[in-house]
Amino acid sequence: MQMALFAYFGGAVVLSALFVVYFRNPIYSAMSLLAMFMHIAGLYVILEAEFLAGVQLLVYAGAILVLYLFVVMLLNVQSRGRFLQRQTPLVAVIGIFAAVDVIALLLHTRFYPELPAIPHPGVPTLGNSETIGMVLYTQYLFPFEIASLVLLIALVGAIVLAKGKLKYR
Amino acid sequence: MFSQSHPEHYVPIFLFLLVAVGFGAVSLTVGKLIRPKNPYKDKNAPYECGVPPINDARERFSVRYYVIAMLFLVFDVEVVFLYPWAVDFDRLGLFGLVEMMIFIFILLVGYVYAWKKEALEWD
Numbered sequence: 001m002q003m004a005l006f007a008y009f010g011g012a013v014v015l016s017a018l019f020v021v022y023f024r025n026p027i028y029s030a031m032s033l034l035a036m037f038m039h040i041a042g043l044y045v046i047l048e049a050e051f052l053a054g055v056q057l058l059v060y061a062g063a064i065l066v067l068y069l070f071v072v073m074l075l076n077v078q079s080r081g082r083f084l085q086r087q088t089p090l091v092a093v094i095g096i097f098a099a100v101d102v103i104a105l106l107l108h109t110r111f112y113p114e115l116p117a118i119p120h121p122g123v124p125t126l127g128n129s130e131t132i133g134m135v136l137y138t139q140y141l142f143p144f145e146i147a148s149l150v151l152l153i154a155l156v157g158a159i160v161l162a163k164g165k166l167k168y169r
Numbered sequence: 170m171f172s173q174s175h176p177e178h179y180v181p182i183f184l185f186l187l188v189a190v191g192f193g194a195v196s197l198t199v200g201k202l203i204r205p206k207n208p209y210k211d212k213n214a215p216y217e218c219g220v221p222p223i224n225d226a227r228e229r230f231s232v233r234y235y236v237i238a239m240l241f242l243v244f245d246v247e248v249v250f251l252y253p254w255a256v257d258f259d260r261l262g263l264f265g266l267v268e269m270m271i272f273i274f275i276l277l278v279g280y281v282y283a284w285k286k287e288a289l290e291w292d
Contacts, residue, residue, distance in 0.1 A: 058249060059245055076228070134257055136253060158236055162233070
């Protein structure tokens with residue numbers, strides 16, 4: 001059952017990722033990316049990371065993909081033809097290098113490391129979101145507050161970049 | 170893993186997906202089976218209020234859409250942070266409330282900035 005689910009989600013992720021680079025129409029690529037995000041959420045569910053699965057759907061499939069689509073529409077990418085465009089030999093070399101890199105990493109990674117002890121042993125029966133919340137808002141308090149600054153920078157940056165063009169039309 | 174703990178929790182989600190996909194598939198197939206098929210050139214032409222289409226549909230969009238998407242993304246992530254906080258609200262107590270107020274205040278600065286820069290206006 002588990003193996004079958006993993007095979008389905010993993011296979012779908014690989015396939016939709018391939019379609020992202022395969023289509024020449026950027027909108028098709030974005031839609032393939034959406035399929036990939038959704039199946040990655042499925043992988044998270046198999047790994048019992050329900051909160052992460054929800055966040056994956058909400059943030060990646062919901063917000064980031066919309067951002068990608070808007071950027072595609074802003075840049076007005078014209079696509080001729082339907083599939084794969086020609087690449088320079090340099091890209092192929094870099095691609096092979098990256099593939100070798102990934103294979104080396106896969107061979108050298110220990111996939112079942114010794115996990116550190118849960119930081120709050122007094123509350124072992126908490127669910128997924130509860131545990132994340134307790135760790136995030138006590139132990140990782142500072143990174144959490146920094147995250148708000150990062151978001152603020154993103155917000156201000158977007159407005160500054162678009163400034164002057166906001167009066168457009 | 171998931172099949173060992175609570176697979177039954179995913180039955181509603183599975184049913185939901187099944188109904189969603191099934192509805193689309195059934196309506197398209199049934200429609201294809203029973204509708205008359207008689208296409209010709211004028212019928213396949215893109216329809217735009219009865220006027221012949223003037224130029225390409227793939228126009229450049231206004232940069233405002235990008236700003237709106239970015240604003241949405243930022244506050245979307247804020248909500249993601251709010252959710253586990255709300256779940257743990259009782260356990261975190263006043264400490265949690267204060268730290269979340271700081272978090273929201275920092276983002277509120279960005280909201281006010283966007284407001285003052287008229288990034289939310291649309292005219």
